[in-house]
Amino acid sequence: MTDAYTVREASGTEDREACFSVRREVFVEEQGVPQELEYDTYDATAVHVLAVGADGLPLGTGRLLHGADAVGKTGADASVGSLGRLAVAKTARGLGVGAALVRGIEDAARERGLSAVDLHAQTHALGFYERLGYVAYGPEFPDAGMPHRAMRRTL
Numbered sequence: 001m002t003d004a005y006t007v008r009e010a011s012g013t014e015d016r017e018a019c020f021s022v023r024r025e026v027f028v029e030e031q032g033v034p035q036e037l038e039y040d041t042y043d044a045t046a047v048h049v050l051a052v053g054a055d056g057l058p059l060g061t062g063r064l065l066h067g068a069d070a071v072g073k074t075g076a077d078a079s080v081g082s083l084g085r086l087a088v089a090k091t092a093r094g095l096g097v098g099a100a101l102v103r104g105i106e107d108a109a110r111e112r113g114l115s116a117v118d119l120h121a122q123t124h125a126l127g128f129y130e131r132l133g134y135v136a137y138g139p140e141f142p143d144a145g146m147p148h149r150a151m152r153r154t155l
Contacts, residue, residue, distance in 0.1 A: 006051070007049060008050060009049055009104070010048035048061060049108060051088075062104075066114060079115040080115065080117065081112070082117070086098065110155055116153060118151065120149070121150075122147070123149055136149045
């Protein structure tokens, strides 16, 4: 946490809409991901984490899938959560928001008794996640038309 922004678990409709607005800006508008691929049924049960500036504006978001929702993404290991939809608004990049969101998601995973967190990283972001302790495994694969790799960090 810094003076410039705070990171917290999203609660309520207003927080969730703030998360979705950042995702729309980054994934749909900037990266061209079709809106119907960006939002899914997991949004209803995921833990959403939100970074908010001192002025109250949303700066970034990410989500944690756990339990049955995560099993299909983590090699059927129910003790592993799945980090996804990590997005930082263009105006907030370079401030450490992405790393703070990852740590917030890891904290949420620990609170739920998970032993590790998996994610599917766009290949250009591998170095970012490696600096946060994630290790890539398996082959490169396409997701929403972009190359990705699976990564994991033990908590």
